Amino acid sequence: MYLIYTKRTVFMKNSISLFSSYRFTHIILMLIVLALIPLTSQAEKREFDLSIEDTRIVLVGKRDFHTFAFNGQVPAPLIHVMEGDDVTVNVTNMTTLPHTIHWHGMLQRGTWQSDGVPHATQHAIEPGDTFTYKFKAEPAGTMWYHCHVNVNEHVTMRGMWGPLIVEPKNPLPIEKTVTKDYILMLSDWVSSWANKPGEGGIPGDVFDYYTINAKSFPETQPIRVKKGDVIRLRLIGAGDHVHAIHTHGHISQIAFKDGFPLDKPIKGDTVLIGPGERYDVILNMDNPGLWMIHDHVDTHTTNGDKPDGGIMTTIEYEEVGIDHPFYVWKDKKFVPDFYYEESLKKDLGMHNSKVFKGEPIEE
Numbered sequence: 563m564y565l566i567y568t569k570r571t572v573f574m575k576n577s578i579s580l581f582s583s584y585r586f587t588h589i590i591l592m593l594i595v596l597a598l599i600p601l602t603s604q605a606e607k608r609e610f611d612l613s614i615e616d617t618r619i620v621l622v623g624k625r626d627f628h629t630f631a632f633n634g635q636v637p638a639p640l641i642h643v644m645e646g647d648d649v650t651v652n653v654t655n656m657t658t659l660p661h662t663i664h665w666h667g668m669l670q671r672g673t674w675q676s677d678g679v680p681h682a683t684q685h686a687i688e689p690g691d692t693f694t695y696k697f698k699a700e701p702a703g704t705m706w707y708h709c710h711v712n713v714n715e716h717v718t719m720r721g722m723w724g725p726l727i728v729e730p731k732n733p734l735p736i737e738k739t740v741t742k743d744y745i746l747m748l749s750d751w752v753s754s755w756a757n758k759p760g761e762g763g764i765p766g767d768v769f770d771y772y773t774i775n776a777k778s779f780p781e782t783q784p785i786r787v788k789k790g791d792v793i794r795l796r797l798i799g800a801g802d803h804v805h806a807i808h809t810h811g812h813i814s815q816i817a818f819k820d821g822f823p824l825d826k827p828i829k830g831d832t833v834l835i836g837p838g839e840r841y842d843v844i845l846n847m848d849n850p851g852l853w854m855i856h857d858h859v860d861t862h863t864t865n866g867d868k869p870d871g872g873i874m875t876t877i878e879y880e881e882v883g884i885d886h887p888f889y890v891w892k893d894k895k896f897v898p899d900f901y902y903e904e905s906l907k908k909d910l911g912m913h914n915s916k917v918f919k920g921e922p923i924e925e
């Protein structure tokens with residue numbers, strides 16, 4: 563009995579000293595955590611205004627399209643925010659048809675009524691009305707936004723889509739190596755509906771134009787690099803077709819699917835991307851030359867009934883230059899920001915881009 567008592571006393575004494583040292587450590591840790599809170603979890607509040615406007619854009623040559631363009635541009639403005647930010651977007655519909663915006667990829671935890679689906683989460687925004695979306699930017703990654711009304715027409719051939727890039731709080735090592743960042747939104751168009759807003763997008767439609775950021779080759783733009791660059795291509799399937807994006811002369815490392823990092827990047831030379839999907843592909847620029855990037859669905863490299871066109875571009879290395887007699891773009895006027903590469907370097911926020919601005923259509 564005495565023995566037991568002694569053991570218990572010793573045990574209790576040890577427990578008390580353990581407890582107080584534990585409590586001391588605990589308090590110190592709490593103080594450290596409290597001191598770090600303003601640095602780590604300061605969610606910015608960001609508020610943006612988007613209008614939806616009847617706008618005429620040109621895909622290539624004389625091939626124009628009546629679109630319902632966000633802030634009068636196709637693709638829509640870049641929305642670039644930090645993971646965890648509180649985002650508010652006021653959307654004003656200046657067209658004659660109802661619309662919504664779905665924030666594709668956002669989890670909308672606790673904000674399901676900002677998911678932008680007519681008949682499920684809200685009444686569609688009627689002409690002349692404004693609707694406010696509020697959500698937390700999560701998860702991080704390459705996301706996008708698009709109308710969710712009559713998607714077969716509004717998304718497929720009225721240009722109602724744009725990039726939503728949510729920067730991760732803790733970027734992966736592979737992301738930190740990137741020197742140049744590009745967004746490529748892929749879509750498909752049916753020219754017979756080009757100037758019939760409110761119609762189109764039905765089974766049996768004949769798709770005959772294919773675009774990157776709403777332009778068909780040769781009116782797309784090159785990707786200009788130098789040896790040693792590491793480029794990130796953020797591919798976004800914004801249309802109705804599957805695309806097989808083939809890059810010549812380089813190893814494509816698929817590092818993210820729908821914004822989520824893969825445990826190990828998948829290496830390849832062709833990336834198959836379907837409607838709604840995103841793939842972030844990282845490539846080391848280690849092979850100076852002029853190299854094609856194109857859709858390997860061969861009919862997607864035509865404009866109407868004529869090759870070459872559609873989803874095609876090139877990687878141009880500074881080291882080899884463009885002054886070669888055979889090179890299709892040797893005299894081309896270079897337009898920076900065609901892949902949002904300039905906008906992505908700006909401070910976080912929403913960035914309109916003159917490159918994508920169309921002509922207003924007066925009713």
Ligand SMILES: [Cu+2]
Nearest residue numbers: 661709711716
């Ligand atoms: Cu719409």
